[in-house]
Amino acid sequence: MKKLASCVMFLPILFLLCGFDFGGQKSSCSKALSRIDSLDAARNEVRSRQIEAEIAALCPDGSAGHYVNALMFERVGNIDGAISEYRQALHQEPNFPRASGNLGLLYAQQGKNNEASVELTRGLAASSNARYHKALGRVLADMKVYSLALHHLTEAGNILVRDSEIFTRLAEVRLAMGQPSLALEEYGRALNANPADDTAHIGIAAIYLKQNDLDKALEQLKKAEMANPQNRKTHLMMAEIYEKKGDTKLANFEYLLSGKGKNIKANSDAIHQPAKPLVQPSQPPAQPTISPKQTSDPILTKSLRESVKSLQKTIKDSPENAAETYGKLGDIYRLSGKDKEAIAAYKEAEYLNTSDSNVYLNLGILHEKQGNLDEAVVAYKDAVRVNSKNANARFRLAEIRNTRGFYQEALEQYGEFLKLKPNSPDVQLKVARLLAKKKEIALAIGAYDSVLKSAPNNADANREIAALYRTNKLDDKAIEHYKKALDQQKDDTETRNALVSLYVKHKQYDNITALLKEAAELFPDDPNNHYKLGLICEFRKSNDDAIASYKKAIELKPDHARALNALGRLYMKTGRTIEAREALDAAKKADPSLDETTSLQNNDRDEFSPEPRGIIHHRKKPRPSRKNKAAQAKATSRKPKSKASKKATNKTSKKAGAPSKNSGTPKTKSTDKTKAKKSK
Numbered sequence: 001m002k003k004l005a006s007c008v009m010f011l012p013i014l015f016l017l018c019g020f021d022f023g024g025q026k027s028s029c030s031k032a033l034s035r036i037d038s039l040d041a042a043r044n045e046v047r048s049r050q051i052e053a054e055i056a057a058l059c060p061d062g063s064a065g066h067y068v069n070a071l072m073f074e075r076v077g078n079i080d081g082a083i084s085e086y087r088q089a090l091h092q093e094p095n096f097p098r099a100s101g102n103l104g105l106l107y108a109q110q111g112k113n114n115e116a117s118v119e120l121t122r123g124l125a126a127s128s129n130a131r132y133h134k135a136l137g138r139v140l141a142d143m144k145v146y147s148l149a150l151h152h153l154t155e156a157g158n159i160l161v162r163d164s165e166i167f168t169r170l171a172e173v174r175l176a177m178g179q180p181s182l183a184l185e186e187y188g189r190a191l192n193a194n195p196a197d198d199t200a201h202i203g204i205a206a207i208y209l210k211q212n213d214l215d216k217a218l219e220q221l222k223k224a225e226m227a228n229p230q231n232r233k234t235h236l237m238m239a240e241i242y243e244k245k246g247d248t249k250l251a252n253f254e255y256l257l258s259g260k261g262k263n264i265k266a267n268s269d270a271i272h273q274p275a276k277p278l279v280q281p282s283q284p285p286a287q288p289t290i291s292p293k294q295t296s297d298p299i300l301t302k303s304l305r306e307s308v309k310s311l312q313k314t315i316k317d318s319p320e321n322a323a324e325t326y327g328k329l330g331d332i333y334r335l336s337g338k339d340k341e342a343i344a345a346y347k348e349a350e351y352l353n354t355s356d357s358n359v360y361l362n363l364g365i366l367h368e369k370q371g372n373l374d375e376a377v378v379a380y381k382d383a384v385r386v387n388s389k390n391a392n393a394r395f396r397l398a399e400i401r402n403t404r405g406f407y408q409e410a411l412e413q414y415g416e417f418l419k420l421k422p423n424s425p426d427v428q429l430k431v432a433r434l435l436a437k438k439k440e441i442a443l444a445i446g447a448y449d450s451v452l453k454s455a456p457n458n459a460d461a462n463r464e465i466a467a468l469y470r471t472n473k474l475d476d477k478a479i480e481h482y483k484k485a486l487d488q489q490k491d492d493t494e495t496r497n498a499l500v501s502l503y504v505k506h507k508q509y510d511n512i513t514a515l516l517k518e519a520a521e522l523f524p525d526d527p528n529n530h531y532k533l534g535l536i537c538e539f540r541k542s543n544d545d546a547i548a549s550y551k552k553a554i555e556l557k558p559d560h561a562r563a564l565n566a567l568g569r570l571y572m573k574t575g576r577t578i579e580a581r582e583a584l585d586a587a588k589k590a591d592p593s594l595d596e597t598t599s600l601q602n603n604d605r606d607e608f609s610p611e612p613r614g615i616i617h618h619r620k621k622p623r624p625s626r627k628n629k630a631a632q633a634k635a636t637s638r639k640p641k642s643k644a645s646k647k648a649t650n651k652t653s654k655k656a657g658a659p660s661k662n663s664g665t666p667k668t669k670s671t672d673k674t675k676a677k678k679s680k
């Protein structure tokens with residue numbers, strides 16, 4: 001017996017040493033895999049890190065643990081380590097769509113298009129992930145599989161409506177397919193998502209160039225230059241346009257800024273004639289801080305190095321033109337990425353009181369880039385002082401004021417910008433939002449109307465003006481604009497919910513049903529959409545449709561407590577008692593706090609319990625016969641009266657001349673009449 005007891009005692013240790021865990025490790029890894037879905041629902045980074053820690057603790061050596069390790073490697077920039085961990089996760093769990101999709105994203109970054117297309121396709125097999133669609137669309141576009149690229153990029157654009165890169169890619173695919181008009185539409189959507197997308201402006205300019213519309217092309221390139229001054233492609237295209245227009249000086253200077261240096265002369269012909277400084281300097285200008293090492297920097301092309309030397313020579317030979325020359329020198333350094341040298345050159349031009357407003361503008365942009373907002377504000381104000389029509393300086397100044405909460409100053413600068421460039425719906429939208437923030441509702445609505453005149457399909461403007469109309473109880477107007485916003489962005493749940501709320505208010509049930517059906521079709525994997533559709537069908541007495549919708553919600557999410565509760569309620573209404581009990585029990589198990597479920601279950605027990613008490617409780621009372629009525633009346637008359645009623649009776653009897661109750665004569669005239677009637 002002692003030996004047997006010792007063997008039993010050592011059994012757990014033996015199982016542990018042998019790696020036998022009765023399925024515990026496997027179940028914990030399964031639980032860890034199911035927790036991965038909750039990473040997307042995490043509201044902040046702290047919560048995401050907590051979930052990752054839980055997953056790693058549950059399954060440190062399994063596929064879920066390797067997946068979390070890969071995420072960590074990605075965050076620190078260790079791409080090779082992340083790829084290795086994703087591969088290990090897939091080795092242990094081949095059917096792991098998230099690991100496949102994320103691995104495909106990394107392969108796409110490395111230019112491994114064949115591997116990326118395989119893994120991204122596997123990632124999309126389980127769910128429609130917008131990032132996977134976007135990456136796969138780009139890969140297929142590079143592989144010149146344009147029809148599939150178009151499909152995946154369109155799918156990504158339907159979800160990531162603020163990602164301008166998707167639409168520029170779509171435009172490039174359209175161009176490759178020989179559809180320039182559709183490409184222009186896609187570039188327009190890119191600019192609607194991000195007005196500062198220089199790639200979109202350049203793409204539009206290229207289309208106009210092919211159509212030989214030089215003025216429109218130049219206009220787009222100037223916008224691209226404002227959005228990204230260091231894009232050399234912009235300056236090269238501008239140089240070519242100026243060359244076609246016969247403006248040699250401007251063409252030469254743009255070639256210089258593009259780094260090509262085509263036909264650059266070493267004299268002042270490559271530089272615009274300088275204007276007189278506003279104020280004569282009290283000291284001679286200092287030489288810019290440029291060393292021979294800087295001029296021979298490999299970042300600068302040969303032509304640019306020659307241009308720097310040429311400008312240095314011009315400063316020495318023509319000090320009277322130094323202010324403008326320093327400005328040109330600053331431009332060269334800025335476009336070559338040498339921000340410190342550019343700032344030094346611009347400051348020299350500023351010290352010499354240059355009359356070139358763009359020098360102050362560019363100086364402000366560089367200060368803003370480095371986070372020196374106070375210095376940027378001073379530079380932008382100088383740009384406006386020198387040239388009140390410098391729209392770009394006013395815009396940058398307004399942006400900083402808006403960011404810092406000086407809304408009135410921001411409005412003033414935006415207003416001045418719009419006087420110079422009235423056809424700017426993106427800026428008009430900023431003005432409308434500021435006015436709405438200041439509670440100037442009438443002015444805000446007017447500003448939104450201005451936006452919608454030039455951009456009637458702007459989803460943001462339609463949604464925001466609808467909210468203002470709704471606040472002012474102008475529901476018809478609100479519905480009109482909410483519908484326009486929803487037409488542009490079908491996935492806008494906020495707008496869809498606002499429309500449903502307004503339709504409920506006005507009892508427009510057909511419209512509610514249509515909206516909820518559309519939501520269920522657009523997002524068939526969302527159980528809440530099917531649950532809401534079931535509610536409206538139940539309300540409209542379409543019980544079969546309601547049951548089908550509730551069942552679909554439960555199919556997608558078996559523990560959807562509200563759908564289970566609603567299904568049980570509907571089964572009770574239609575007399576399907578057993579099914580009702582099953583659904584309500586499941587609802588109670590999924591969410592014990594649901595009060596309606598408890599109430600329905602109690603009603604169910606009261607109504608369907610076979611005990612006599614429950615039946616008697618619900619049995620209708622028998623209709624009393626004439627004898628019973630008389631007995632009840634007699635019993636009522638025998639009930640003791642209150643003191644007040646006794647007094648009232650005595651007074652009445654005395655007035656009528658009848659004897660009181662205490663006199664021993666219980667009969668009255670009325671009782672005699674009653675007897676007479678009965679005898680008859």
